Amino acid sequence: MARRGPTNAAQASAPTSVDVARLAGVSPATISLVLNGRASKVRISDETRDRVIAAAAQLGYTPNHAARSLRQRRTNIITFVLPTLDNPYFSDVVRAAQTAAQQHGYAVSVIPAKTMPGEFHALSFLQGAAFDGIIVAGRENCTAAELRQLAARGVAVVVLQEHSPDSAIQSVSVDLEAGGYMATRHLIDLGHRRIAHVTEKLHEPGTRRDRLDGYCRALEEAGLTFDPSLVLTAENTMAGGSNATEQLLDLGALRPTAAFMYNDQMAVGALHALRVRGLRVPDDFAVVGFDGVAIGQFTAPTLTTIDHPREELGRLAIEALITAFEKRPADMREHLLPVKLVVRESCGGGKTSPPKARRRAQAK
């Protein structure tokens, strides 16, 4: 917290609207009108407008963000609060969100929050209206209480993959339960009877019916009994998936023949552990991932997974925020998107189209 010389020369040397006004020989108000495009509204003469634009260009003028935000009570920035940056899942989500946001005049930024353990509240500028709205992904970032407080202070909030903790907060999610069911059901249909599920280790248990519920439903429907020793939690990384899989393989006679992994990242770890142990996939052991991110098309073997509409997720999150900004009643408080099973090689079964053709198609 060393706070020595503030001396951020950014504004010190930056020209202000007054500078531009002086150069153009008009008042600062005119600068604002011209540069914000409100000049077209039968107000400013073409001649003045051109002079202003020229002056602004000459000085390299850009409006000061803080002043503008303070005055307008809006920043035009939406921020994503993500657990970490290392899951490409969110890359797809954010990219789509960015495109959607841009169309409404908003920019998108990202804050990786898991890095600061339990310090969501430390991000005081979140509350200080540094952003017009925030989209929170992952229940690890913050507590439901913190979100409710944000909403109470009037910050627009949308949560991803989690139930809305407050009537003022919309949520956008994929149908995790259905995904869990489809993954497990696929393995059951292929003849597996002892099916493991490796899930993420959470500090605060989620409120949402998720993969695990779908897993249980599929088992039940097939008349298989739920075996708690087949459900493991692990760190949400490749290494975590690998370690958990090794634990499963150490189960000896009770060892499962298949695993439904929390996400593709952990599934990659599983494939690795199986290879290290000398098991062939899918012959000796089947693996299903979750998410549908790119890596699954490039593993050996390629990964059967549950694909999410990630672009749609990002787009909807932005639209939900926009409706919140405009204080329009949201047509829906909880948006639920469908998932779909993508059969590749890691479970066997399924039409084994030549990998090459398949890859080409998906690369497009």
Next chain:
Amino acid sequence: MARRGPTNAAQASAPTSVDVARLAGVSPATISLVLNGRASKVRISDETRDRVIAAAAQLGYTPNHAARSLRQRRTNIITFVLPTLDNPYFSDVVRAAQTAAQQHGYAVSVIPAKTMPGEFHALSFLQGAAFDGIIVAGRENCTAAELRQLAARGVAVVVLQEHSPDSAIQSVSVDLEAGGYMATRHLIDLGHRRIAHVTEKLHEPGTRRDRLDGYCRALEEAGLTFDPSLVLTAENTMAGGSNATEQLLDLGALRPTAAFMYNDQMAVGALHALRVRGLRVPDDFAVVGFDGVAIGQFTAPTLTTIDHPREELGRLAIEALITAFEKRPADMREHLLPVKLVVRESCGGGKTSPPKARRRAQAK
């Protein structure tokens, strides 16, 4: 750009320092003094201090970011401008940066900029001093001219993996040339003579001596002639790496026996293409990656790569910015960090320690 109801209720409903002052029966100035810790300096009585703190807590007061930034001429936010979010490389860099920044009282945010093609300049708030400093990674985001303009306006700028385009801009990089040399040299030492290099397709060619230079140096040193048909450019994705590798395999008699890939991501694509074509790695074809990200430990086969000190990179970038903030003369304008070869399975050669033990060690 629909700009209907502004109506960001964030501040509308948020308590201000005046509200807190009224409740505590003091002036707004006192609120500021207390909440910014300057009360300890023999100024505010304990009794008043407690009353202020209680009042602030009761109202759930958080200082308005815009107002505070405007007044203080600093935002306490540093932002990373990254090409995309889907390379875990930057996840490691940013995480370390975040830790370092926090110690100096700064928060870190990220802007994925490649999404908006050529629209770096569209991010007007970058110039508007919305952030105290920015760290720009990847030469695809913006032109050197844009960076120079930013610096000229007094915004602190640090560039990653690229030469400093201006005397006011520090750069922090790893030694890409040395990495290219080490990768290529490793393959040469293993007996390869026709070695391909797949690099990123760039719109604006970089200024930096990079992988390709190291590749050439290693070839030259070994008396091998540079063959332009063995140097391909491709999209910086797994699919891009895969496609490029297929092109290499289509070279027939002139086909290389090894490839040095631009990064680990593209190397994963290469491994996939080789598998699809029925080539064994490393027996029929060797692959070296670049970056040292986690995935390389989990591919089949695991990936020999050039490991970067990613945490150091992030930490140094922050420190460079801090010196810029403080207008201290930077002890160095261009920071260059060493890389190291990590031998795994994808090239053969090297002490083949059991994969399991190796993974464990690195997981730590």
Next chain:
DNA sequence: ATGAAAGCGCTAACAC
């Protein structure tokens, strides 16, 4: 030890 007042740079309402 605390309050009063000015002002950061901008924009929106209202004059002219």
Next chain:
DNA sequence: GTGTTAGCGCTTTCAT
């Protein structure tokens, strides 16, 4: 058509 004015919420002298 364009200028004047006020004020967003905060911090920071300067008075007291």
